Amino acid sequence: MASSTTTTSTRTSPHPCLPKLPRGLHGARHRFTRHLAPLLDHCTRKRNLTRAMRATMTPSVAEASATQDPMHVIIAGAGIGGLVLAVGLLKAGFRVTVLERDLTAIRGEGKYRGPIQLQSNALAALEALDEHVGQRILDEGCITGDRINGLCDGITGDWYVKFDTFHPAVGRGLPVTRVISRTRLQEILAERCCELGGPDAISNNANVVDFIDERDAAGHVTAILSDGRRVKGDLLVGADGIWSKVRSKLLGDSKPNYSNYTCYTGIADFTPGDIDTVGYRVFLGNGKYFVSSDVGGGKMQWYAFHKEPAGGSDPPGQRQERLMRIFGSWSDNVTDLIMATREDDILRRDIFDRPPTMTWYKGRVVLLGDSAHAMQPNLGQGGGMAIEDSFQMVQELRSSGSRSVAHILRQYQLRRMLRSSVVHGMAGMAAFMASTYKAYLGEGLGPLSRMTAWRIPHPGRVMGQVVMKASMPAVLGWVLGGNGSSLASAERVPRCMLRDRPSGFEPGQFDTLLRDDAALLRAAKAHWVLAPMAGTGAGAGKGVSCAGNGAGSGAGSGAAGQPWTRLGADGLVMGSGGDAGVRDPAAALRHAWVQSHEGDYLVTDLGSGQGTFLNDRRLVPNVPVRLQPGDLIRLGAAKDSPAFRVKLQHVSMADDVDRSAYGQETDRPLVGV
Template identity: 30%
Template sequence: MSKAVIVGGGIGGLATAIAFIRQGWEVEVLERSARIAEVGAGLSIWPNALRALDELGLGDEVRARAAEEGLAGIRDSKGRWLSRSDVEAVRVRYGSPIMMHRADLLDILRAAVPKSTLRTGISVSEVRSDGTVVHSAGTSTGDVIVGADGIRSVVRRAVVGEIEPRYSGYTAWRVVITPTEPIGDMGETWGSGERFGYAKLADGRVYCFAVANMPAGTPGGGLSELRSRFGTWHDPIPALLAAADESALLKHDLYDLPDLKTFVAGRIALIGDAAHAMTPNLGQGACQALEDAVVLSRVAAKDADLSRYDTLRRPRTQMIVKRSRAIGAVGQLSSPLAVLARNTLMRLAPSSAQFKALAPILDWEV
């Protein structure tokens, strides 16, 4: 029986384990954390990723624990619409995107992987081209080694050497709250060098996120800063911030990866953030990792040469990285004249423009 050793037990790593198991492979997952857990944040799962989850046999279970995402559109800080999403066109053509808590998706994936395949508390130090993985508990060997170990990937060094992630120029806050009053569909608001968004989860809670331009590593930035930045923006943003709990707030600088020359080297393949970490502006980070899992397992099951995986995945994911970075650059404009021009152009653009822009991303089939 062929064996895959997967470094990283996050969403991408577990999905890849499930995909290989469904192809009849033996699987070993090495995770450096003592337990597999996810931070308190929401997650958009677009129709392309739902097709991947259907391929893994988990689509219905995921949908049952998620809320349909209402694609309302984008407003300015006073609540005036800059663009409206053609919700029905997306639903008819591709199916409805959903929103769920990241921890819920991780729970579903973890439950589908036999406990005997998961090894936690294992730190990987080296991956060799012959399929050997050197780690804190010794070594593991496999016919395929999968780097699912994130943007600071150790496995990536064996494929393309040292690659430094790129700082986006802005940081992000995320928090899940219990609202004190009902809210409408998902919304995103663009200001001057700042953005704020919110979406309902299936259990009635609301996932909120915010981004602001600032140097990497800027200290502080708790709820007091969020309320200072966004507390005068349109409803329901002030009420959402008033209901937020400081202990639940997460703050992270946002990075992505420059284009890698390849995702594979011999028996080694990279997936998810290890291959194509992207800013969250398109909500496609986890979605692309799910696609990776399905495609890699199919390629590996048919051929020992993994180059087909690189051919199928690298152009697509690098296109999405570029698009997400470009959207972030537009959303984070801070010059008054640039913001005015951006907002004017967005108001003039037909709703069909956004629908057409999504087509190359959502059109993916297994």
């Protein structure tokens, strides 16, 4: 049978937009095109004329990329926002040049680069921009959102409001909040930039101090460096932080606002007794507040804020001492952490912010991150907002179509201004609330401050607690998941990860632990211990910690090296004839009894005559009272009577336990801290 040969023409159709017709209708198509040819030729001439007219105007991003090299974006600053933007743009095919004044800030050479909290909204944006980067950060970060977090009274350590950051994340298919070393985060981002854009993607010793927005037909902008060099591109992004040179040239010189607070910060080798159930705490006070957070690798990060004028300094070697003067009467959760930190690891800086600006761009110059909306650190969202800015800018540039640069930047500003401004305001409100907190009536009233001894709850504290408990779920839902509409247009698929589930307790216990402070305390994987104290008053023995890793002793010791006494199920008797470790000749023979009851510990005065005092309050004989970590038990009325501090010791800190079996296999030690 003869075979037929089909010849395929490779000539391009003069009208490629016409639909393909089924076989047998090609003749009809020929007649169809012949009748429409005059109209099509007219449309072609009109289209060519329109293109010629547009060539004399500022070109759109799409036109520039179709006729020239990919759009060239210059980024001033290799901080978190700048590097995230660079990764997203490089992956989308743009040409990117990152200009950084000092790359040692990325590598952490000789600099303190503490951890940063990345909440669910920021992590999801990172995943959407580049799955490779997102996965590395998720792998190396320490999860804190899988535990209970919240606000506490600074003096007593009692919970004020507890937060659930877990369910707002997993309910939306977002990653759970993590902390990671700033140095490591920037290393990951910088490495990815070089993978995508080559070794010259980031330029060191390139300090942008000015720019020229040429506004010519080609639409170029030129960044001017401090050494006179010039870099020309299609768009300049000022991601150079709160002291941004790009911002000052774009909007005029303006000084950041001093928050009226200086901040001491440090990282300690420290394992709290409730590390498995509590991720971070904010301790509230009047004119001061304190933040502590697990950062993985057996370390805790803390921030101590104190209201005072800007520009202060401390004599060498006296920062820890000053902090103990400021916070020495506060909860053991605060003082133990301060005392566990080496003097050389305590740094001090003043806190500044900027009011949100209504102008984020002019011409081909645009602001991002702290250069546009530097905020106080109280919500942990400064970096998160910069990451969201970067994500939105990448989305606008990728979907530019035939839009002009001005239209793209206008859309970027409109989509980011409201959310970042609201978060900025919330951060300021959080700082105000944390530092004006008053536990009892009479605080801050001068001569009337003696009223605090009556322990009458301050009305502001009571009302604030009611409002916060009612509003916090909605607030957290919006902060952590409020960027969902933008994420919906990205390629990220909502998902939940098994490793994000709580590891310190069953997920079904979350609601109970949020409601019940006693249940949360019982859930801690810790031993209760009594630490012998020295000194006088309620502050006796402050800073003697059961949680530190120093000295290599898991058992710990109190005053004068005396060992701690672990409380067991059988309880113990305190007094001159009491159990070993709590025996003191100055006390009654059987002075007090500490017993275990349904997971709690109770102390009872056994009719000692001299009295048993709990936090300087005399106990009624033979009436048990529930103990809390941090309580001070004193055997006798005299201030120099034998005293013991109640503490929690994490099970991994005991001498008879292999510490490597507790959490170290999943939490990568932080690099550069």
